[in-house]
Each structure stands twice: as C-alpha cells, then as structure tokens.
Amino acid sequence: MAYRLALRPETFLCVPQPSGRRNARSYRARMACDRVDAPKRPFTPPREVHVQVTHSMPPQKIEIFKSLENWAENNILVHLKSVEKCWQPQDFLPQPSSEGFYEEVKELRERSKEIPDDYFVCLIGDMITEEALPTYQTMLNTLDGVRDETGASLSSWAIWTRAWTAEENRHGDLLNKYLYLSGRVDMKQIEKTIQYLIGSGMDPRTENNPFLGFIYTSFQERATFISHGNTARLAKEHGDLKLAQICGTIASDEKRHETAYTKIVDKLFEIDPNGMVLAFADMMKKKISMPAHLMYDGRDDNLFEHFSAVTQRLGIYTAKDYADILEFLVTRWKVGELTDLSGKGNRAQDFLCTLAPRIRRLEERAQGKAKKAPTIPFSWIYDRQVQL
Ligand SMILES: [Fe+2]
Numbered sequence: 474m475a476y477r478l479a480l481r482p483e484t485f486l487c488v489p490q491p492s493g494r495r496n497a498r499s500y501r502a503r504m505a506c507d508r509v510d511a512p513k514r515p516f517t518p519p520r521e522v523h524v525q526v527t528h529s530m531p532p533q534k535i536e537i538f539k540s541l542e543n544w545a546e547n548n549i550l551v552h553l554k555s556v557e558k559c560w561q562p563q564d565f566l567p568q569p570s571s572e573g574f575y576e577e578v579k580e581l582r583e584r585s586k587e588i589p590d591d592y593f594v595c596l597i598g599d600m601i602t603e604e605a606l607p608t609y610q611t612m613l614n615t616l617d618g619v620r621d622e623t624g625a626s627l628s629s630w631a632i633w634t635r636a637w638t639a640e641e642n643r644h645g646d647l648l649n650k651y652l653y654l655s656g657r658v659d660m661k662q663i664e665k666t667i668q669y670l671i672g673s674g675m676d677p678r679t680e681n682n683p684f685l686g687f688i689y690t691s692f693q694e695r696a697t698f699i700s701h702g703n704t705a706r707l708a709k710e711h712g713d714l715k716l717a718q719i720c721g722t723i724a725s726d727e728k729r730h731e732t733a734y735t736k737i738v739d740k741l742f743e744i745d746p747n748g749m750v751l752a753f754a755d756m757m758k759k760k761i762s763m764p765a766h767l768m769y770d771g772r773d774d775n776l777f778e779h780f781s782a783v784t785q786r787l788g789i790y791t792a793k794d795y796a797d798i799l800e801f802l803v804t805r806w807k808v809g810e811l812t813d814l815s816g817k818g819n820r821a822q823d824f825l826c827t828l829a830p831r832i833r834r835l836e837e838r839a840q841g842k843a844k845k846a847p848t849i850p851f852s853w854i855y856d857r858q859v860q861l
C-alpha cells in the first residue's frame with residue numbers, strides 16, 4: 474500500500490538475494506535485504522533479522538580509536554552536562570510529597586484530555602523507544618575499539634557511553650511518568666511492549682564496526698531530535714504547554730548528542746576519508762533502521778509499521794525527514810568535496826550525493842498514489858481505533 478511505501482524510503486534499494494556463500498563483504502553489499510527468521514520464544518516476538526555480519530573493521534584500524542582517546546576527552550566529553558546542572562524528570566512532574574500533588578495531577582489530566590489518540594500513539598511509541606535504552610548501550614558496547622571493556626573503564630569512549638546512557642535514561646523516565654499520570658493509556662500493554670522490545674534487541678547492522686556505528690548514532694540522534702521536536706510542536710498546538718516543554722527539553726538533549734556523534738564522524742572523515750565514505754554509503758544502502766523496529770505488544774505483528782504510519786501521517790517523523798537527515802549529514806561531512814578517493818570511494822560519494830533527491834522523488838510518487846489508509850485498534854490506548 475502506498476502509505477507503507479512512504480515509510481520505507483529506501484525500499485527501492487532492495488535487490489533479490491542469491492543463495493550460497495555468506496561472508497565476503499563485497500557480496501554482503503548486494504544482500505541488503507537478506508533476512509533470516511529468529512526463532513519464536515515466549516519472551517521474544519515473531520521477527521526477522523538480517524544475516525548477522527560481525528567485526529567488519531580491519532583490526533589495524535582499532536589503533537585509530539586508541540590514538541583518539543585524548544581527542545575524545547577534549548572534544549566529545551565536553552558535550553556531556555554535569556549531573557548537577559542536568560534537568561531531571563521530577564522537574565516537569567507533579568511533586569508527590571507536596572500538598573498540591575492531587576491538584577497538579579488533575580490539571581495534567583485535564584490538559585491531556587484535549588490531545589487526540591493518534592498523537593498519544595506517537596508519544597507512546599517514542600516513549601517505548603526511549604525505554605529500550607539497555608539495547609542502545611549494548612549496541613554501543615558491541616563496537617570494536619570503543620566498547621566499555623570492564624563496565625567501569627576509564628577510556629574516554631567508555632566514559633562517554635555510560636554518561637550518554639545516563640542522560641538518555643531520563644527521557645524514557647519522564648515520558649513514562651507523564652503518560653502514566655495522564656490516565657489515557659493502557660500502561661500494562663505499554664509495559665509489555667517495552668519488555669518484548671528489550672528482549673528482542675535491535676538489528677542496526679553496524680557489524681561491531683565503529684565507522685558504521687557512529688554514522689548510525691549520528692543519524693539516529695538527529696532523527697530523535699526531529700521527532701521529539703515535532704511532538705513538542707503538536708503538544709503546543711493541542712494546548713498542552715507543559716507537555717510541549719517536556720518534549721522540547723528532550724529534543725535539546727538529542728541535539729547535543731547529535732553534535733557529539735557528528736563530531737566523531739567529522740574526525741574519522743579527516744583521518745580516513747575513503748573508509749568513511751564507504752561506511753556511510755554502506756549504512757545508507759542497508760537503510761538506517763529505527764531503534765524500535767522490532768517492537769511488539771503481544772498482539773500486532775506489524776506494530777512498528779503501524780506506529781510509523783501514524784508518525785508519518787502526523788508529520789512527527791516522515792520519509793521526507795529521512796531524506797533531509799541524509800542530506801544534512803552529506804553536507805555536514807562535506808561528502809561532495811572529498812577528493813583522492815578510490816574507485817569504490819568515488820562511486821560511494823556519487824551514491825550518497827544523489828540519494829536524498831531520489832528518496833524524495835519516490836516519496837512524492839508514493840504520496841500521489843496514496844489511498845486512504847485503514848483505521849486499526851492500538852492496544853496501548855485500550856484498542857481505540859486510530860487511522861494509519
Ligand atoms: Fe533519547
């Protein structure tokens with residue numbers, strides 16, 4: 474259906490898969506859509522993941538990250554905020570120890586009554602995405618050369634990852650408590666979805682490779698900055714200024730994190746432009762999967778697609794945003810200006826510099842053909858019907 478196509482701006486890159494040999498990297502590039510079924514177990518939903526490729530960065534390149542320890546301390550850790558200066562969820566929520574607690578909760582619930590169900594579906598999906606934070610810390614710790622080797626490693630990379638996680642942890646906490654207090658949502662269904670999602674993990678296809686991993690995190694932090702920014706804008710339009718402030722505050726954290734990750738990629742482009750342009754093209758050919766793409770609530774096998782359809786329709790996160798982020802990063806990393814690339818590097822450069830307009834054209838065509846999307850029940854809001 475057209476609305477589904479619009480969610481997957483990268484679909485046109487898929488090619489049929491041959492069978493047989495599965496390891497060579499050049500071969501892997503042609504297998505962008507090669508997927509395998511993960512076994513169904515009571516603690517994970519039915520799902521597909523890609524053929525798993527591991528440790529694709531040549532071991533000698535690990536040295537790059539060791540040599541950047543001091544650079545990361547001076548250039549990346551500075552983007553963390555001291556805990557004492559950070560906002561905390563409690564700053565935006567009714568104070569349970571105060572006399573006025575019940576009154577404040579009542580006001581919160583009055584404000585949230587004005588907000589439509591489709592907006593709540595988006596906010597819940599965003600909250601669930603944030604709540605699967607253990608998966609994202611795990612993902613960062615899969616990356617060779619930058620992982621936290623001990624759990625309390627003193628390397629700059631490990632310090633960043635732990636403190637980043639600690640900052641991010643406030644996002645899910647705050648949205649979760651807000652949604653709980655609103656009284657509008659089925660918390661048990663939401664909690665089940667979070668449990669399923671953490672159990673499922675994610676399939677970002679970053680191959681333990683920090684070149685790929687930091688492109689992924691740069692893209693994702695910008696994507697979350699955009700989507701929380703849009704939920705803030707819409708909350709304001711629906712008259713809930715407190716919720717707008719909550720979403721806007723989270724968006725500004727995401728922006729700061731985006732700055733840090735894009736700076737790491739800047740540096741890697743400086744050190745190894747050919748390796749980075751290949752890595753960037755590789756990630757875009759494989760498509761940037763959303764962190765919560767394996768979402769499941771115990772009922773809807775296509776929950777993530779349905780949630781994404783609503784975010785697309787409301788303009789919270791769209792195929793156009795995907796193309797805009799790509800274009801932003803191509804400009805930010807000056808991909809078009811790179812010189813002295815290998816033949817493959819030149820092809821990757823061309824691919825990246827022409828991809829955003831191609832995605833946009835596809836999106837416009839899909840929008841032109843789009844039929845009225847169906848309405849389906851979402852368990853998160855007691856099976857109330859929402860249009861996709
Ligand atoms: Fe976040």
Ligand SMILES: [Fe+2]
Pocket residue numbers: 641693694697727730
């Ligand atoms: Fe983030």
